[in-house]
Amino acid sequence: MTHYRSNLRDIEFNLFEVLRIQDRLGHGPYAQLDEETAREILREVERLASGPFAASFVEGDRTPLALDEDGDVTLPPGVRASLDAYFDGEWYRLQLPEHLGGYGATPSLNWTATAMLAGANSSALLYTAGPFFAAIVDPLLTEEQREHWITPWVEQRWGGTMVLTEPEAGSDVGAARTTARLADDGTWHVSGTKRFITNGDFDWPDNIVHLVLARAVDRDGTPINGPGTKGLSLFVVPKWWVESDGSLGERNGVRVVGLEDKMGIKASATCEMVFGDRGVPARGVLVGGRHEGISQMFKVIEYARMLVGVKAIETLSTGYLNALQYTRERVQGPDLARAADKTSPRVAIINHPDVRRSLMMQKAHVEGMRALVLYTAAIQDDIGLLEHDVAAGTGDTAELERLRRRNDLLLPLVKGYGSEKSYELLAQSLQIFGGSGYTRDFPLEQYIRDAKIDTLYEGTTAIQALDLFFRKIARDQGATIRDLFGEVLQFAKGDAGNGALAAERALLGEALEHAGAMLTTLGGHVTASLTSADEQEAAGHIHRVGLNTTSLLLSIAELVIAWLLLRHADVAVAAQEAGDDDPFYEGKVAAARWFASQVLPTFAARRAILEHTDLGVMELDDRAW
Numbered sequence: 226m227t228h229y230r231s232n233l234r235d236i237e238f239n240l241f242e243v244l245r246i247q248d249r250l251g252h253g254p255y256a257q258l259d260e261e262t263a264r265e266i267l268r269e270v271e272r273l274a275s276g277p278f279a280a281s282f283v284e285g286d287r288t289p290l291a292l293d294e295d296g297d298v299t300l301p302p303g304v305r306a307s308l309d310a311y312f313d314g315e316w317y318r319l320q321l322p323e324h325l326g327g328y329g330a331t332p333s334l335n336w337t338a339t340a341m342l343a344g345a346n347s348s349a350l351l352y353t354a355g356p357f358f359a360a361i362v363d364p365l366l367t368e369e370q371r372e373h374w375i376t377p378w379v380e381q382r383w384g385g386t387m388v389l390t391e392p393e394a395g396s397d398v399g400a401a402r403t404t405a406r407l408a409d410d411g412t413w414h415v416s417g418t419k420r421f422i423t424n425g426d427f428d429w430p431d432n433i434v435h436l437v438l439a440r441a442v443d444r445d446g447t448p449i450n451g452p453g454t455k456g457l458s459l460f461v462v463p464k465w466w467v468e469s470d471g472s473l474g475e476r477n478g479v480r481v482v483g484l485e486d487k488m489g490i491k492a493s494a495t496c497e498m499v500f501g502d503r504g505v506p507a508r509g510v511l512v513g514g515r516h517e518g519i520s521q522m523f524k525v526i527e528y529a530r531m532l533v534g535v536k537a538i539e540t541l542s543t544g545y546l547n548a549l550q551y552t553r554e555r556v557q558g559p560d561l562a563r564a565a566d567k568t569s570p571r572v573a574i575i576n577h578p579d580v581r582r583s584l585m586m587q588k589a590h591v592e593g594m595r596a597l598v599l600y601t602a603a604i605q606d607d608i609g610l611l612e613h614d615v616a617a618g619t620g621d622t623a624e625l626e627r628l629r630r631r632n633d634l635l636l637p638l639v640k641g642y643g644s645e646k647s648y649e650l651l652a653q654s655l656q657i658f659g660g661s662g663y664t665r666d667f668p669l670e671q672y673i674r675d676a677k678i679d680t681l682y683e684g685t686t687a688i689q690a691l692d693l694f695f696r697k698i699a700r701d702q703g704a705t706i707r708d709l710f711g712e713v714l715q716f717a718k719g720d721a722g723n724g725a726l727a728a729e730r731a732l733l734g735e736a737l738e739h740a741g742a743m744l745t746t747l748g749g750h751v752t753a754s755l756t757s758a759d760e761q762e763a764a765g766h767i768h769r770v771g772l773n774t775t776s777l778l779l780s781i782a783e784l785v786i787a788w789l790l791l792r793h794a795d796v797a798v799a800a801q802e803a804g805d806d807d808p809f810y811e812g813k814v815a816a817a818r819w820f821a822s823q824v825l826p827t828f829a830a831r832r833a834i835l836e837h838t839d840l841g842v843m844e845l846d847d848r849a850w
């Protein structure tokens with residue numbers, strides 16, 4: 226039996242009842258799809274996810290990957306079979322644009338499909354990245370490069386990697402030392418060691434295309450661009466060279482020299498890679514013929530960050546649903562209210578108040594985080610439509626820019642909050658199973674191991690929080706977040722829920738005020754640091770910001786989630802008032818109420834902590850720790 230439990234009902238509620246993606250289908254880049262096809266796609270992907278894709282979940286965890294002298298990695302047979310099922314069904318086409326042979330699905334449908342596959346088998350899913358990476362870099366390449374690289378990459382379903390990290394360059398990507406020197410034939414010879422590279426090698430595809438960040442140098446080794454991230458360029462470096470007729474040529478000088486022995490996602494190859502190996506150059510092509518590596522790589526990073534958030538949240542979703550099932554089957558102890566009566570019947574554990582408390586905490590968070598993901602995805606749907614219109618000369622460019630900024634603002638919430646909260650709450654899902662949860666009889670222990678990575682790669686939570694505050698909020702003087710807060714305020718002051726949600730909207734309004742005050746305080750520190758003549762004092766202001774950015778990320782995510790859950794509850798109340806007695810709607814209202822009453826009141830304390838932050842922690846003598 227499959228370990229994976231999907232929640233298609235909640236997914237369809239998000240997509241068709243709240244976000245109404247059917248209104249976007251049939252238009253612009255989504256012209257090929259209609260609602261019925263979209264629903265059928267979801268059902269098919271669910272079958273694939275719960276069936277052949279999930280089938281190698283345990284085998285991949287328990288069967289070590291093999292690495293040989295040539296740097297070739299062999300996958301467990303079951304993982305290969307899962308990939309066969311995915312590629313034979315041509316599911317990778319869902320995410321591709323039409324001009325690359327794709328189905329032109331909306332991002333919201335893509336992310337939903339991706340979520341189900343990630344929840345079923347995240348290690349296997351990571352191996353499917355190749356065609357998507359190809360689609361992301363496609364617009365960045367020259368015409369000639371596109372024809373040479375993208376067509377075979379997509380059509381032959383090659384693997385793909387994103388290669389940033391080095392032993393001395395983790396969060397600090399700009400510390401990278403790998404170089405690329407222009408060769409006589411116009412290619413670049415990449416030289417250096419990269420670490421922790423997902424998909425560095427695996428034996429499913431015929432070729433793997435590595436997207437490598439390196440420092441372009443001239444013939445004397447002098448960097449062409451300056452230091453830091455701005456000095457990095459992006460190169461396409463294949464495992465096997467690709468000849469101009471599309472055939473595979475010589476083996477390139479890039480080799481996997483080590484595999485990490487990890488806590489989780491064990492079936493995913495995490496590789497140490499040497500470029501310029503054994504005297505063979507690692508030949509690469511400069512993306513777009515331009516030295517704009519970090520901004521080009523950011524297109525891939527943004528995709529990967531969303532993917533990581535989606536993976537984490539869906540893992541919690543299946544964890545919660547497994548736990549829920551267990552609470553209905555496991556009988557233990559009497560009803561608390563009848564505990565004194567030794568003859569009272571034993572009950573299923575779902576009847577115990579503390580179990581219900583834990584279940585609701587999981588349900589409200591997972592549905593709230595799914596709402597956040599799909600709300601973000603629907604903004605990406607709108608961006609796709611507007612880009613299409615703008616290209617045709619009819620779109621509103623200001624609105625397009627507004628939506629892009631909103632999407633950028635939401636990404637660190639999806640990735641940062643989604644990964645932290647999912648990992649934290651998976652411990653609650655496991656707890657529901659008692660001692661059995663700690664065994665391999667249930668998937669929870671693997672879920673926890675597989676999900677921990679999500680707070681780490683693609684930028685740790687600390688890095689997401691810095692990105693949120695400095696790049697997404699401070700850089701435009703708060704304009705993007707004010708725009709979002711304005712919508713939350715309007716909702717809080719409105720009449721959604723027809724009276725049924727008045728208390729929850731009031732709580733939302735109060736939390737919004739606290740969040741606004743937190744931002745004002747942090748903004749004040751930034752201003753003070755800029756205007757202070759005293760260097761130490763200026764640093765102190767910035768450090769006070771840094772002591773609070775993670776708390777800010779969590780708060781803003783919870784504010785947005787509360788708002789979205791209440792919007793969901795509003796739709797549910799309307800359905801109930803129209804006579805629909807599906808208990809699903811009752812669950813929606815209950816989750817929103819729980820989140821508003823249990824999570825939003827913590828904002829007052831968070832604000833107080835933030836406002837009273839002093840520099841004690843920063844000034845503590847190193848020996849005092």
Ligand SMILES: Cc1cc2nc3c(=O)[nH]c(=O)nc-3n(C[C@H](O)[C@H](O)[C@H](O)COP(=O)(O)OP(=O)(O)OC[C@H]3O[C@@H](n4cnc5c(N)ncnc54)[C@H](O)[C@@H]3O)c2cc1C
Pocket residue numbers: 386387388389390394395396397420421422423424487495678681682683684685686687688
């Ligand atoms: C399984 C796995 C797969 C991976 N896949 C890839 C891949 O495909 N491609 C790739 O390029 N990389 C990949 N990585 C690398 C991953 O992105 C990095 O591990 C991650 O960015 C963190 O870098 P680091 O490990 O060097 O930690 P460090 O940067 O050393 O961070 C250590 C700690 O310090 C904190 N910290 C660091 N700098 C700051 C700061 N400025 N402010 C506040 N806190 C800070 C971090 O939050 C963290 O808690 C992968 C890693 C793993 C484990």
